[in-house]
Amino acid sequence: MPKRTLRMVIAYDGTEFSGWQWQPGRRTVQGVLEEALEQVTTVRTRTFASGRTDAGVHALGQLVSFKTTTYLSPEVLQRALNALVPEDLVVRHLEEAAPGFNAINHVLTKRYRYVLHDGPLPDVFARRYCWKLWHRLDHQRMAQAAQVLVGTHDFASFQSKGSPRQSTVRTVVDLTVRRLPPPAEHLVFIEVEADGFLYHMVRILVGTLVAVGTGQRDVDWVHEVLQARDRKRAGITAPPQGLFMLAVRLPPQHASPPMEQVAEQVQREWVPPGLWLLQPESRSAPEPPGA
Numbered sequence: 001m002p003k004r005t006l007r008m009v010i011a012y013d014g015t016e017f018s019g020w021q022w023q024p025g026r027r028t029v030q031g032v033l034e035e036a037l038e039q040v041t042t043v044r045t046r047t048f049a050s051g052r053t054d055a056g057v058h059a060l061g062q063l064v065s066f067k068t069t070t071y072l073s074p075e076v077l078q079r080a081l082n083a084l085v086p087e088d089l090v091v092r093h094l095e096e097a098a099p100g101f102n103a104i105n106h107v108l109t110k111r112y113r114y115v116l117h118d119g120p121l122p123d124v125f126a127r128r129y130c131w132k133l134w135h136r137l138d139h140q141r142m143a144q145a146a147q148v149l150v151g152t153h154d155f156a157s158f159q160s161k162g163s164p165r166q167s168t169v170r171t172v173v174d175l176t177v178r179r180l181p182p183p184a185e186h187l188v189f190i191e192v193e194a195d196g197f198l199y200h201m202v203r204i205l206v207g208t209l210v211a212v213g214t215g216q217r218d219v220d221w222v223h224e225v226l227q228a229r230d231r232k233r234a235g236i237t238a239p240p241q242g243l244f245m246l247a248v249r250l251p252p253q254h255a256s257p258p259m260e261q262v263a264e265q266v267q268r269e270w271v272p273p274g275l276w277l278l279q280p281e282s283r284s285a286p287e288p289p290g291a
Helices: 029-041 074-084 139-149 201-213 221-228 257-269 280-284
Strands: 004-012 047-049 058-068 089-096 109-117 151-154 169-179 187-194 243-249
Touching (some): 004 029, 004 074, 004 257, 029 047, 029 058, 029 074, 029 089, 058 257, 089 257, 109 201, 139 169, 139 187, 139 201, 139 221, 187 201, 201 243, 243 257
Parallel strands (some): 058 243
Antiparallel strands (some): 004 058, 109 187, 109 243, 151 169, 169 187
């Protein structure tokens, strides 16, 4: 039977994973997913992801492609996989792809979100999904400083050692900093979309902007860091648990309405864990008998 190319959008809680990429003796997203595929299709299948997330980093819309000879329809295969994968991973969508499609090579941009928490008390329910800061952030100063990073630049100052690349030039097409409205006013979202990312680039970018938001650095300092092309000049590397891979953007020849709908849904539906407790409906609900 000829091979088919399939692609899927997956979400996972990265807390208990040692990142995306398969590693011997470690629990990884790729390893768990490929084990489930083998159980369903009886053939070991290699998967390719658009973003190689690190240990502790989460995904709401990771794109994965693979080739298979299975006769199962995408809908049946999706249900079978979701019945096998652990509860911290889910296949949100699965569909046929054009022959030769690859989640690494056929993506225009990737978008990430970083969640910051600067409320007076830690959120015990959200501790695995944000970076708790003890200083109130000036998100407007952060947003102002971030604009210098939009465009095509050499981001050598925002790269950690460990995964050398041929070029450190990347194009950031969008970078936003926003504080959520009540009752989530203690959360700040940083979202960045680019044609590619260097090792730890988003987390170093976040650590640099946080230095501006806490008043440790001036707004103009970010431009100096960018021009220096020196990792030592930038801020700290933000911890992994606040980072989420949101979605990817595909070129028109590889796009599909279902994929676009999933990407849009992912970016607007997610509510930080524990936040539902603060919703007006919950606060006004009557207490149960005996409470």
